[in-house]
Amino acid sequence: MSDHVPLDEFQALETILHGFLLRELRVPCMIDVGAHHGTSLEPFLRAGWRVTAFEPVEDNRRQLQARLGHSPNLAVRSEAVSDQAGERTFHLALQLDGTLHEYHHSLEQFNEDPWHRKGPQVRVTTVTLDGLIERGELPSQVGYLKIDTEGHDLAVLRGAGKLGCEVVSVEFWNDQHDFGPSPSPARELVSLLAGRGYGAYVTVARQRHDTQVLYSTLEGTHPAAWGNLIFFHDSRRELYDRLRGSPEWRMATRQAEVIGDLWRQLEEKEAVLQHLLKTAREREAVIQRLEGHIRQLEANPGLVRRLVRWVRARQR
Structure with a gap:
């Protein structure tokens, strides 16, 4: 799930998910594409996992290194991950006051919205996960692949056909979101991963104060919702069923529903x-x-x- 959400029921679900994955996944290795400051990877790193983090924004990468760079199990890379290796334009985002925004930087280009405006463009080196696997710079099997690239997730996956993962997490948003239609539509993400053996997934969708949790469907999400899709490989389908049945997860999803109902009433x-x-x-x-x-x-x-x-x- 996204690093840039206030601590609430949305991040409570993320915390429970990460604890579950730490207990259940067999391969103690994580790849974090769009690592930001390392909030998502930190619990895995502290549990002794090997983590490769990609963060092309220099300010974010500096903070990530300052927080967690002392760990010998963490490799921080400056490249942007895509479906082709080479060099591309990377779009930085600014706060409304003109300072560098903490989020919304991407290989994709977006219109301005109420929270940010367009910033400078920089040239970055792009790599594919497949290419790094071929060169021996990444393992071919990992427990957890987390992608959060502000709309470029589909391209990252297209360049990762040789990577085997037990669980994959990607970000999505629907067409009526302030960003406009996503370059990585949720249905295309689902279709691509289904073709690779990820038939079961959890949808965690957020719209204002409302957090929905759905199972192997996108139906019913708000037209302006955004959130995460967590895919389970068919070889680990029991994890999907076990997460759904977990008392801790069920309690958190119920709490999210109640809070959403209360906000709607308010x-x-x-x-x-x-x-x-x-x-x-x-x-x-x-x-x-x-x-x-x-x-x-x-x-x-x-x-x-x-x-x-x-x-x-x-x-x-």
Whole structure:
């Protein structure tokens, strides 16, 4: 799941998932594509796993190295991962005040949204996971592949056909998200991985304060939702079933549902209150106009007498 979500029910699910994977996966090796500051990889590294982290943004990579670079089990690489090796333009994002944004940097190019604007473009070296496997720089089998590349996940997977994973996590967002349609549509991610033997997956979708957890389906997610898809290889299908049945996971998903329901109720009540406030303001405006007319009449007695005579004349 994404590194850039406040600590809430969404990250609570991530914490439970990571604990589950640490207990259950057989190959203690992780590849993190789009590692950011290392929040996702940290529990695996601390458990003694070997981790290869890809982070092409220099500021993020510096913070990752400062936090976790002392570990001999961590290899941090500066390349951007894609479906072709070479050199490409990498798009940096800025805060609204012009400083470098912490997130939203990508090989993909997006329109500006309420949270960031376009920044400078830099040239980066791109690699494929397949190419690194062929050169002996990556293992051909890992327990966990996590990808979070701000829309480039599909290309990363296309360049990783030779990599065997027990579990794969990718990011998605739907067409009505502020970013617009994703370059890595969820259905294409599902289709590609299904063809590689990942038939079972968990959808964790977020829209505002609402977090949904669905199983091997995308149906029912909000048109503007974003989140993660966690795929289980058919050879480890029992992990998918075991996670679904885990009391800790079930409790967390239920909690997410309850919190989402409460937020929806609050938003509905807020909408009613806003409507009442709007009605009250409109009535107040009418009252103020009437009071203005009354003051004008009080300031002009002659006008009042003329109006009275006019009304009486109309009544005859």
